[in-house]
Amino acid sequence: MQFDENEPQAVREERFAAERAARRARRKAAKLDSRDAHLGAAILVVALTLLG
Known part of the structure; x- marks a missing residue:
């Protein structure tokens, strides 16, 4: 968010x-x-478990 102090509040x-x-x-x-x-x-956990 950028803040422009000259910008109207509604805008x-x-x-x-x-x-x-x-x-x-x-x-x-x-x-x-x-x-x-x-x-x-x-999938990675299952693969590592099977390899271990």
């Missing part, structure tokens, strides 16, 4: 709301990607 609030929505969307997309990471970690 600033709208911009901040849009930035929060964008961050929320990125977090939601990252959650879906973490499922694949957990699956990969589980």
